Amino acid sequence: MKKRAVLGVALAAVLALSGCQGGQSGQTEENKPAETTAAVDKTAAGTTNAGREAANDPQEEKELNILVMPKLVGIPWFNASDVGAERAGGELGVNVIYAGPTQADAAEQVKMIEDYMNKGLDAICIAPNDPAAIKPVLNSARDAGILVMDWDTPADKEDVDYSVNSVDPVEYGQAIWDCLVEAMGTDSGQYAVITGGLEAAGLNMWIDAGLEYAKVKYPNLELVTERIPSDEQQQVAYQRALELVKTYPDLKGIIGVSTPAPLGAAQAIQEKGLQNQVAVVGGTLPNDASVYLKDGSMDFCIVEANPETLGYATAYVAAYALQGKEIATGLEIPGVGPITVQEDGKTIILGPPLIVDGKNVDDYDF
Template sequence: MFNQKWLKVTLIVGFIFLLALPLFGGGGKEVKEKYEIVTVVKITGIPWFNRLEEGVKQAATDLDVNSYQLGPADADPAQQVKIVEDLISKGVDAICVVPNDAKALEPAFAKAKDKGIIILTHESPDQKGKDYDIELIDNVEFGRHHWDKLVEFMGDSGEYAIFVGSLTVPLHNLWADEGLKWAKEKYPNLKLVTKRIPCGEDQELSKRKTMELLKAYPNLKGIVGFGSLGPPGAAQALKEKGLCGKVTIVGTVIPGHAAPYLKEGCMQWGILWDPKDAGYSLTWVAKELLEGRKISDGMQVPGVGKVDLDGDVIKVDAMADITPDNVDGFGF
């Protein structure tokens, strides 16, 4: 008896709540007139994409569009595809995606094209099915820069390893490819000890992998980490083993997160761009396209920089070095 009564009450309350839902989304008509530009990131609730969202929100006010950000709870390609497909059915004006898996998104992008929805990507220059990809760095230069910095600290010979977020993250692997090519040409005495390790989006795992690498390759002198949690995890392992400075760590990091490790000397150099600029640029380009304007060389993305158009890839150079001295000045 007791059980049934409660079940009924719950069901009724739930039903009333569902009926009342449309009330919460009020004012739909006014919003409709604005362009609906949605940014879909790899994963929600991590600092990198929280910062990107700030750019999306700023664009919403500056450009007077209805722009917002969505993303799966973990970096799962399938979930991301689902979100994009839902947006296509909803009929938004433009979708900007930071892909988890470039291939997995292709069918959804084709569908969007049929419906006339603009597709922009970020961190995926070779993406099929996009209108434009926007890069805030020159990816070749970005990859090489990591190796240049690695060599600056560890010397131009010795053993090193590479962390990536996962083996399907387009940009991490592109940087690694470019860096490895550069190393072959310029630093032939560098020796990569093992294939790239997919741990850079998990600090605990990065720490563990670093510990293991130190035992498997006692002569290890450096780690290049792509994915914002790889370098801090590696730095922590070095700290615990008392090896700070003996093994060089360079890579992509969130300044606020890496600050203690950079200052303690457990990590040497951070490299990235400000994701807020990415969020802003994506929305800005989407609006330009929706209003029928063409993107051309030399155009100015307000507050970010000058456009360097390369086919369907829009490059705006905004690479930043993070050092122990400037790490506190980034504001994120």
């Protein structure tokens, strides 16, 4: 946390020298940052390259407007990301707008992006529900001189300037399958995968990586059906898990991919009293998983990162890049630490996955 203060001051100073309004935390009432939840139409920012260059002119005052869009609002993971993104905006003196659809709807994401672009944006950071569906609007944004990033879930690499990832997707997928085998107590048997949405690129990357890994390391695992969508809803995942244990009485494990999925699966296992028969693992938040981890309804929670940290890092990288600063391996982000940038120069990795179980869940408060 001390590092956050030091680097936050340094970056805020850079933003101030670039003609941006606001400043670092601890500023006077006269110089406090703009409210991060305000609408972007209060800014006079342009959306062209010329507009971005003006932001770097010490003679021009221009507030940076950064849209951070989740796949949907209202679920714990993205609620926590919202806190981090807006906190970064306040500390850096930039206007962070955190907005997204109430359902995992790519068409609604496109509409919202277009509306915000018309009001004036400097950066768009999106967790896409469908990379193909948002491609045209992201290309339009880049043509207009807007910095485009993805976070949490990747868009097509050619459509973004940077991609902020909590973990390496291959490493994460492999960790999930390792945890499944450990929880099952065997490397053979039937299992199923409940995901968020079938078009979610990030979820598919993790699943694909895990399935390829299992072919080599765990060839006796049997996937009983294709990945099952839950529409990013715990109740739907719960229903799908009930259907699975009824249809496949020899089922030994369920993997939940997307934060509501393992919670719904664990809820079903708890209700049926199958803690010693069906293992449940997946990626969700320790606070939400705690009750299930402690009673054995869920065996492992494989956490990408603290979602608040992910939201903070996303807004931080956007602000840093808008100032023309180099995004490279070793860049220290407050509260995150040094990042890794892969060879493509776009893909940013924040750290390794965190494995949480019933014994250590109380060590984490998110």
